[in-house]
Amino acid sequence: MQLTSMYQEIILDHYRDPHGRGLREPYGGESHQVNPTCGDEVTLRVQLDDDVVRDVSYEGMGCSISQASQSILHDLVVGQPLPRAREIAADFLTLMQSKGEPAVAESLEDSLEDAVAFVGVGRYPARIKCALLGWMAFRDASEQAAVAQGGTG
Amino acid sequence: MTGIVSGYDVEVLRKDFPILERRLADDHPLVYLDSANTSQKPRQVLDRLREHYEQHNANVARAVHQLGEEATAAFEGARDTLAAFVKAPSRDEIIFTRGVTEGLNLVANVLAWAEPPYRVGPGDEVLVTEMEHHSNIVPWQLLTQRTGATLRWIGLTDEGRLDLSNLDELITERTKVVSLVHVSNMLGTLNPVADIARRAHEVGALVVLDAAQAVPQLPYDVTATGADIVGFTGHKMLGPTGIGVLWGRRDLLAALPPFHGGGEMIEDVRMERSTYAGPPHRFEAGTPPIAQAIGLAAAADYLTAVGMDNVAAHEQAITAYALERLQAVPGIRILGPTTVEDRGGAISFTYGTLHPHDIGQVLDSLGIAVRGGHHCAKPVHRRFGIGASTRASAYLYTTTAEIDALAGGLEQVRRFFGVRF
Numbered sequence: 001m002q003l004t005s006m007y008q009e010i011i012l013d014h015y016r017d018p019h020g021r022g023l024r025e026p027y028g029g030e031s032h033q034v035n036p037t038c039g040d041e042v043t044l045r046v047q048l049d050d051d052v053v054r055d056v057s058y059e060g061m062g063c064s065i066s067q068a069s070q071s072i073l074h075d076l077v078v079g080q081p082l083p084r085a086r087e088i089a090a091d092f093l094t095l096m097q098s099k100g101e102p103a104v105a106e107s108l109e110d111s112l113e114d115a116v117a118f119v120g121v122g123r124y125p126a127r128i129k130c131a132l133l134g135w136m137a138f139r140d141a142s143e144q145a146a147v148a149q150g151g152t153g
Numbered sequence: 154m155t156g157i158v159s160g161y162d163v164e165v166l167r168k169d170f171p172i173l174e175r176r177l178a179d180d181h182p183l184v185y186l187d188s189a190n191t192s193q194k195p196r197q198v199l200d201r202l203r204e205h206y207e208q209h210n211a212n213v214a215r216a217v218h219q220l221g222e223e224a225t226a227a228f229e230g231a232r233d234t235l236a237a238f239v240k241a242p243s244r245d246e247i248i249f250t251r252g253v254t255e256g257l258n259l260v261a262n263v264l265a266w267a268e269p270p271y272r273v274g275p276g277d278e279v280l281v282t283e284m285e286h287h288s289n290i291v292p293w294q295l296l297t298q299r300t301g302a303t304l305r306w307i308g309l310t311d312e313g314r315l316d317l318s319n320l321d322e323l324i325t326e327r328t329k330v331v332s333l334v335h336v337s338n339m340l341g342t343l344n345p346v347a348d349i350a351r352r353a354h355e356v357g358a359l360v361v362l363d364a365a366q367a368v369p370q371l372p373y374d375v376t377a378t379g380a381d382i383v384g385f386t387g388h389k390m391l392g393p394t395g396i397g398v399l400w401g402r403r404d405l406l407a408a409l410p411p412f413h414g415g416g417e418m419i420e421d422v423r424m425e426r427s428t429y430a431g432p433p434h435r436f437e438a439g440t441p442p443i444a445q446a447i448g449l450a451a452a453a454d455y456l457t458a459v460g461m462d463n464v465a466a467h468e469q470a471i472t473a474y475a476l477e478r479l480q481a482v483p484g485i486r487i488l489g490p491t492t493v494e495d496r497g498g499a500i501s502f503t504y505g506t507l508h509p510h511d512i513g514q515v516l517d518s519l520g521i522a523v524r525g526g527h528h529c530a531k532p533v534h535r536r537f538g539i540g541a542s543t544r545a546s547a548y549l550y551t552t553t554a555e556i557d558a559l560a561g562g563l564e565q566v567r568r569f570f571g572v573r574f
Contacts, residue, residue, distance in 0.1 A: 002178060003518040003569070012570065038510060039527040039540040061540045063510035064570070130510060 005100070005120035006127070007064070015064035020074035024057040029144030031137040035129050040066055044137035046145045051082050056138065063130050065121055070134035072115045082142060088112065089135050095119055096128050157470035157553055160463030167550050169195040169455075181520025184555045184562075189338055189366060189499040189546030190524050191388045194452075198391055201451035205444045213443055214417060228443050231450035232433070238453040239383070240374040241400050248399040248406070248433040249446050253365045254288040256384035256399035257332070259412040259436060260361055261292035264330065265300050266410045270357065275301035277329040280358075282307040282315055282344075283536055284337045287529045289363045293332060302329070309536055313340040313489035320352060328358040335367035335378070336497035339530040339544065340489030341472075343367075343497055350379030359405070365389055366497050369548070370468045372461040375400045387445065392452035396445035399436070406432035413438035456549075464549045468498045471547045475500055475556045479545075482563050484574025488537055501528065501542040504563060505574040509543040515566040521559055 027045035034041050042060035046053065056074045060066075073092075077085040091111045098104035100123035105116045121131045167173050170193045175183045185193060205227065211220035213228045236244040250256040264273045273279065279293045283306050297304040305323055308316045315333075324331065331353040336343050350360040362380040367373065369390035375383045382405070386397040401409075411418055411429050415438030420428040429435045456464060473493045479485050484505035490496045504512055509525030516523055524544045527534050534540060545559055567574070 003515060006514070007569070016571070037526060039531055039534065040508075040510075041540065061508075063508035065510070124514075127510065127514070 006124060008117040008120065010114050010117040011064065011068040014068035014071040018067055018071040020056060020071065020078070021059065022057055023059045024055060027055070027057065027141075027145070028148045029141035029146075031140035031144070033133050033137040033140070035062070035066075035133055037126075037129065038063075040130065040133060042066070042070060042133050042137050044070070044134060044141050046138065046141040048082060048142070048145045048149055050149075053077050053080050053082060053085050053142070058134060058137070060133075062133065063127075065118075065127055065130040066133045069115075069118065069131045072118075073134050073138055076113065076115060077138065082146060085142065086139075089139055092118070092135055093132065096122050096131055098122050157467075157474055159467040159470065161459055161467075163467070163550065163552055166459065167552075169197065170550055171196060171199075173550060177520045178518070179520075181518075184519075184521040184558045186545040186547060186551065186555060186559060187522045187524050188548035188551070189389070189544065191394070192369065192391050192548050193550065194391055194393070195455050197455050198393070198448050198451045202393065202444050202448045205447050210444075212440055224443060227447045227450075228441065231446040234450040234453050235398050238373070238457065239368065239385075239398075239400060240376065242376065243403050245432055246375075246400050246403050246406065248401065248436045249441050250384070250397045250399050250436075251395055251442065252386040252388070252397035253286075253363055253384040256397055257288055257361070257363065258292045259399060260332075260382055260384075261296040263409045263412050264359075265296055268408065268410075271329075271359065271405075271408060273297070273300050273302050273329045276327060277302040278305055278325070278327045279303070279330045279332065280305050280307065280323055280328055280353075281331075282333045283309050284313070284315070284340055284342065284530065284533045285332075285334055286338055286363060286365070287531070289332055289334060290532065293330070303327075307333070309340075309533065313337075313342050313537075314495075315342075315344055315349075317345075317349075320349075324352050324356055324358065326356050328353065328356050330359045330361060332361035332363070334363045334365075335383075336364075336370065336499075337489065337530075337533075338366050338499055339501050339528045339533050339542070341497045341499045341501070342489055343495040345495075347377070347379040354379070366499060369456075369464075370497055371465050381405050387449040387452065390449075390452055391455055392449035393442075393445040396442045396449045398449075401432070403432065406436070411435050411438070415439045417441075459549060467549055467551075468547065469493050471551050471553065471556065472496065472498045472500065474553050475545060475547065475559075478556050478560045479563075482560055484567065485563070488539075488542055498548070499544055499546045501544040503539060503542055504566070505572060507566065507570060507572065509541045511570065512543045512563070512566050515569050516559070516562045519558070519562045519565065521562045523559070 040062035044058040047055040105119035209223040211224040213225040360380040364385045368385035388394040418438040513525035
């Protein structure tokens with residue numbers, strides 16, 4: 001069944017048991033993103049410690065794809081230097097725009113680790129926004145956090 | 154068919170709809186339960202469209218040649234058909250629009266420029282309801298924000314009906330317009346529009362109805378609604394997209410200024426100023442959706458042949474069946490009335506903690522088409538504390554077997570995500 005190409009087990013695991021969920025203090029930047037087509041929402045906070053992403057906390061409502069994507073985002077970027085976290089975010093965007101191309105997923109495996117499981121979502125244009133919602137919030141909140149601590153970001 | 158009796162043979166009628174024979178991915182037969190979003194089209198409508206383009210295509214009302222005359226006769230004939238379909242007292246009360254959205258925007262716009270007593274200005278109030286589609290909220294927000302008027306709304310009960318307990322406070326001498334949905338696209342609620350219209354008229358307010366979900370399902374008499382203006386759309390009643398109707402009382406339309414300026418809506422044009430055609434052409438600037446209007450007339454003919462009483466009876470029966478079947482599925486919570494009394498055919502629900510996107514995606518993999526999201530009615534979702542819902546909606550071609558497929562599909566959804574309710 002085609003369905004399992006989108007809903008890979010690793011995505012369902014993150015959906016059932018999300019990592020890092022809930023809004024926490026302190027934070028240097030916060031972003032609220034809405035998917036206008038379905039009404040899904042996320043509020044996401046980023047705390048930086050010098051140039052390292054110390055915490056990503058989030059809350060919102062959305063489908064399994066958006067919830068799992070935020071959980072994986074948390075796992076991937078917390079503890080990373082901000083420039084590296086931004087590379088990961090850029091790679092995830094590339095994966096989503098790959099139209100489900102396995103070769104793209106393979107080339108990004110070192111960077112995205114488990115997140116390459118989202119490659120199948122790229123075949124469903126209506127769902128790409130779901131997967132990207134948290135990442136858009138991360139880009140926005142991390143920029144704010146960088147500005148707030150006076151860094152160049 | 155099992156379980157319900159209809160005034161026509163649903164299986165025979167389904168043969169008129171080529172798309173209902175489609176098989177989707179993994180050879181699943183299509184189970185189309187998204188008719189409140191858009192209906193499927195019978196061959197009779199498709200044939201009429203093709204015949205128009207193949208045999209009679211020309212612009213209307215301006216070509217002095219045989220094709221132009223044929224196209225004009227068919228287009229204006231469509232106006233007669235639609236007038237009869239909703240029992241409009243005059244064909245001149247039928248304005249062709251792109252759909253209800255354009256119709257409501259037309260009304261909300263011209264009321265900013267109308268002469269008294271219709272003009273909406275500072276201190277005036279426009280009353281809508283919390284169950285409106287965005288197309289019956291945003292145009293009124295734009296109007297009231299631009300004119301200094303105030304937008305108010307009727308709230309909802311937990312059962313998904315209008316809360317009319319404070320109607321006397323909401324309809325006052327300041328109220329200039331009451332605009333509401335006849336049958337909700339999300340809750341399915343059928344509103345007591347005639348009662349509300351009577352109250353509104355006591356204070357001299359205009360009554361506007363969004364009948365997008367009502368006209369396709371009910372035998373319709375625009376004057377019986379008590380409204381001054383009624384909008385409906387073609388593609389939800391077996392017709393093409395891009396065509397709708399705005400009915401308005403003749404004396405009211407005659408008193409309202411134009412909306413769009415352009416060809417066909419004028420009487421005379423000089424460089425300094427223009428004078429305008431009477432209704433309905435005053436409100437139909439530019440080349441209209443000709444083939445679409447003709448196709449919509451074919452749809453109205455089709456529905457009339459089936460009999461709108463039969464259509465309404467089938468909708469009631471299939472909705473009752475669906476409400477019963479769905480409520481037997483553990484985890485399902487119906488939003489809106491849970492019985493068919495004063496209710497249309499759209500059934501929105503939540504399913505445990507599962508998200509409508511996920512529900513819709515798994516159902517789609519089984520060939521079952523439903524809608525998941527906010528159905529362009531965010532305020533009503535907010536009212537019920539949710540962001541989105543799943544909606545199943547039937548029409549005259551829907552069978553009980555399709556409802557059974559949905560109920561079975563929901564069980565598979567639950568199993569796929571490995572959750573229990």
